Structures are given as C-alpha cells and as structure tokens.
Amino acid sequence: MLNVLIQMFSYPFLLRAMIVGVLVSLCASLLGVSLVLKRYSMIGDGLSHVGFGALAVATAVHAAPLAVAIPVVVAAAFLLLRLSESSKVKGDAAIALISTGALAIGVMAISFSTGANMDVYNYMFGSILAMSQGDVRLSIALSAVVLVLYMLFYPKIFAVTFDETFSLATGVRVGWYNVLIALLTALTIVLGMRLMGSLLISSLVIFPALTSMRVFQSFRCVVISSACLSIVCFLIGLLLSYAWSTPAGASVVCANIAAYLLFWAFSLVRQRLRRKPMENA
Amino acid sequence: MALITCENVSLSYESVPVLSGLSFCVNPGDYLCIVGENGSGKSTLVKALLSLKHIAGGSIRFGDGLRKNEIGYLPQQTGAQQDFPASVQEVVQSGCINQIGLRPFYPAAQRLRVQQNLKRLGLWDLRKRSFRQLSGGQQQRVLLARALCATSKLLLLDEPAAGLDPKITQEMYAFVRGLNQEGITIIMVSHDIQSVLADASHILHLQHRPLFFGKTEEYVKSDAAKRFLGGAFHA
Ligand SMILES: Nc1ncnc2c1ncn2[C@@H]1O[C@H](COP(=O)(O)OP(=O)(O)O)[C@@H](O)[C@H]1O
Ligand SMILES: [Mg+2]
Numbered sequence A: 001m002l003n004v005l006i007q008m009f010s011y012p013f014l015l016r017a018m019i020v021g022v023l024v025s026l027c028a029s030l031l032g033v034s035l036v037l038k039r040y041s042m043i044g045d046g047l048s049h050v051g052f053g054a055l056a057v058a059t060a061v062h063a064a065p066l067a068v069a070i071p072v073v074v075a076a077a078f079l080l081l082r083l084s085e086s087s088k089v090k091g092d093a094a095i096a097l098i099s100t101g102a103l104a105i106g107v108m109a110i111s112f113s114t115g116a117n118m119d120v121y122n123y124m125f126g127s128i129l130a131m132s133q134g135d136v137r138l139s140i141a142l143s144a145v146v147l148v149l150y151m152l153f154y155p156k157i158f159a160v161t162f163d164e165t166f167s168l169a170t171g172v173r174v175g176w177y178n179v180l181i182a183l184l185t186a187l188t189i190v191l192g193m194r195l196m197g198s199l200l201i202s203s204l205v206i207f208p209a210l211t212s213m214r215v216f217q218s219f220r221c222v223v224i225s226s227a228c229l230s231i232v233c234f235l236i237g238l239l240l241s242y243a244w245s246t247p248a249g250a251s252v253v254c255a256n257i258a259a260y261l262l263f264w265a266f267s268l269v270r271q272r273l274r275r276k277p278m279e280n281a
Numbered sequence B: 001m002a003l004i005t006c007e008n009v010s011l012s013y014e015s016v017p018v019l020s021g022l023s024f025c026v027n028p029g030d031y032l033c034i035v036g037e038n039g040s041g042k043s044t045l046v047k048a049l050l051s052l053k054h055i056a057g058g059s060i061r062f063g064d065g066l067r068k069n070e071i072g073y074l075p076q077q078t079g080a081q082q083d084f085p086a087s088v089q090e091v092v093q094s095g096c097i098n099q100i101g102l103r104p105f106y107p108a109a110q111r112l113r114v115q116q117n118l119k120r121l122g123l124w125d126l127r128k129r130s131f132r133q134l135s136g137g138q139q140q141r142v143l144l145a146r147a148l149c150a151t152s153k154l155l156l157l158d159e160p161a162a163g164l165d166p167k168i169t170q171e172m173y174a175f176v177r178g179l180n181q182e183g184i185t186i187i188m189v190s191h192d193i194q195s196v197l198a199d200a201s202h203i204l205h206l207q208h209r210p211l212f213f214g215k216t217e218e219y220v221k222s223d224a225a226k227r228f229l230g231g232a233f234h235a
Helices: A002-008 A012-037 A041-060 A065-085 A090-113 A117-125 A133-152 A154-162 A164-169 A174-196 A201-215 A219-244 A248-280 B042-049 B088-099 B108-120 B136-150 B166-181 B223-232
Strands: B004-013 B016-026 B031-035 B057-062 B071-074 B154-158 B185-189 B202-206 B210-215
Touching (some): A012 A041, A041 A174, A041 A201, A065 A174, A117 A174, A133 A154, A154 A164, A154 A174, A154 A219, A174 A201, B016 B042, B016 B057, B108 B136, B210 B223
Antiparallel strands (some): B202 B210
C-alpha cells in the first residue's frame, strides 16, 4: 500500500494532479453546501458545460485555454444567476438551453479544428495529464481566496443561505453575496474541469454537501464534513484510478457515490436505533 | 416623534395596483394590528415597510433614530427551506447578523443576546436540536427569537399564528403582548382579529385601500369593523 503511494507520487504529473484536485475539491465542497441549499445546483452544471465550450473554442483558435475559459465562465455565472433568480418558469429552461448550446458549440469547434475524438473525450471526462505547473500555482491562489473569503463571510453566508428574505430585511447585501458565491464557483469549476472532466466536475459541488446532509443536522457540521469528505473521496478516487488505470474524474465520482451510500445507510440505521427505545418506553 | 410615518403610499406588482392612498403612523410603544381579507395587501405592506419592495408612490419615513436594519421580522412564510440543516442556535444567531459588521464571528455581546432570547422563548434546552426536526410551533418560536435578536425597538410579525393550534396560538399572542408591555413596538398582521382586539392599541384595516386606521376603541364602533366582524362581535 505504502509502496504504491510512494511509487504514485514519484510521477510529478500525479503529484500536480493531487494538489490541484485536493484544493479544487475543498473549494467546490464549501461552495457546494450553499449552492445545493439555495437550489442553485443547476448553476454548477451549467457552468461546467459553458466551460467545456470555452475550452474547445480556445483550443480551436490556438488561444490559451484558461485565458478564454475564465472570463467566459465568469460571465456565464452572472447570467445563470440572474436567470435562476427570476421567478419565471422560463429561467430553468434557459439554463438548460445555455448548457446544451455551449456543449454543442464546443463539439463543433473541436471537430472543425482537429477532428480528434481524443480531445473531446479528455474535455468531457477529464485527464490527469492536463495539470501544468501554472495550474498548480493558480489553484493554490484560488483556494486561498475561497477559503479566506468563506471564513470571513461565514455568518453572512449562513444567513443568506438560510433565509434570503430575512437577511435582506436586516440589511445584508444579499445580491452581493450571491454574486460572490457564483463567481467563486465559476473559478473553481474552470480550474477543476480539465482534471475532472466537464461532465463530472459538478459532482464535486453537489455530492459532498448532499452526503453530509444525510447525517449532520447543523450547518457548521455539514460544512466541515463536506470539506473533509470531499478531500478523502478525491484521494481515494485518485488511488483507484492509479491502481485500476481508470479515468481520475470517474473514479472520484464513484468514491463519492460510495460515501453517499455509506452515509445514507448510517442515517437509516441511526433512525432505527433511535426509534426502538421510544417504542419500548 | 413617530417611529414610522406613511404618507399616501401606493404599492403595486408590475403596475397592477395592490394598495393605494395609505397614510398612517406608528409611535414608539404602539401595538398596531393590520387586518383585512386574504389578498388585501397586508403582506405587501409589510414588505414595503422592510424595504423589500419598492413603493409606487408616496413616502415611508423612519423617525426616532430607527434605522432600516433595526426591524425584527417574522415572515408569513419563511424563505427557509424545511429540510435545511441548521441548529436552533445557528438560526437564532443569524438574527444578530446586522450587528456584527464585517466580523467573521459573533462577539460576546451578541452571544449573550442570543442566549437571553433562547431562554426567554423556552428554547435553551432545544438549542442544539435541528431546526428541521422541530414542530411548527417550536419553529415559529425559533424564528421569533431570531427576530428579537435583530431588534430591541420594532417587531414586524406577518400572521405569526398561521398554522398553529389554538393553544400555541394563544401562547404566541400572550408572548407578543408581553414584549409590547416591555416597550417594544409591535406591528402585526392577523386575520384572527378577535384574539388581538384586547391587545392592539391601533388597528389598520385594509381592502386594497385603508378602510380604517385609528385606535382600537374607535375601530370596534366603526362601520368597517361591523362588516368585517359580522355578528361575531358585539361591542
Ligand atoms: N409576487 C407577486 N406578484 C404579483 N402579485 C402578487 C405578488 N404577491 C402578491 N400579489 C398579489 O397582491 C395582492 C396582495 O397580496 P398580499 O399582500 O400577499 O395579501 P395578504 O393581505 O393576504 O397578505 C394579492 O392580490 C396577490 O395576488
Ligand atoms: Mg399575507
């Protein structure tokens, strides 16, 4: 076991993938708690599709991938936030429209430029080879920003997530915090996308929060548990991917599924145990 | 000086008028009850008072040093979701959000305030419990404690007894009465007017326009009251 680990991290690309992956998982899980609870999960999904389109177009025109993807995805984050805030039913459909549209444009761009299916596959399902030295630096900087902002604004993030109307009434600038959350999500997704794959990255946002909510009853515990769970699942996924030569993204998602089932089973057992003594009494 | 002065206020949703020609004022220590049928614009008025909704005309002024974010608010329906994982303490604490500025934690003064309000509403033993596992009446008490953390001057309650059983409802009204006697100004929306006539000092009766505004003693003699209360109330 230890040998496998030592062997694994003698490959610099694996070490880079691990650093970026752990940091992105951490950011995604923190933001994910708010996104899931505010019913904004669709935004994460939409953003990853827009990110795919942007990456593909950037590759087609030989531009730097992140330089194109970051502004495009950030702009999309504002747009998707506006759409999902509007109470109209059409908002939901518009988000689906944007994500599938971006996906289609991305596929077109790739097939026009190289016609190589390998690129499409890598963008959609991620590649462990994609992380460069620059990505490592960027993800360290980004996760530092996300962590600091998250801790600094923690009471506000709770208030805004729990009850927007009450927060507004007591003078919290709710719109500002929503934009902040969407912005940080956009950056996290762009960064994690090439590693995890654009079809799979949103699971990093959604799974840890949903899993933690199965067992924990307070916001603080859910946040802490999501963060830990997300990192553990990523590491297990990476290990599996190395051991079985499976794609990293899919392996990480499978680890998350396993964790979800585990927490779910635990909550069922706990419910049973709690009910028993009450019936006897 | 009046705490809140409304002059000729009109409110509308996308140019469909809901309320118009509304003038009234609330003085410190008042207990104003807003009554009217469903859809008569009571909640809309409450939202306008909280600056959650733009007013289409007229003016709402705050006096007596009351700042906009010093109003405690108990919404008719919470924006909070039923399955939200939050402890009672976390929810009540979030009422102090307007007092901590940019600090990333709640300072001692606010923690004390939270503790006092938890005890006052009999929630101290429940503080570690999950909000989503409480009964409707308990949840309403938690939200009232949160509102009390946000203010020591003015409390705005939108149908606080909706969906509660009669006994809990009476407890709720008694508690609000106690708060008013302590000097907190109350503005409460209710369609259960019988229960609050004894407590309220003023009544505002709405039907897309004000049918009555004034002291409770005068209200029970007015035409608006006779029609609204029907035969059930004999003054
Ligand atoms: N968000 C909204 N958009 C459009 N119309 C609304 C909205 N909210 C309420 N209304 C309408 O405004 C009127 C007043 O509603 P409301 O203030 O909630 O009444 P109530 O007195 O029962 O609290 C109703 O006719 C309602 O249909
Ligand atoms: Mg109402």
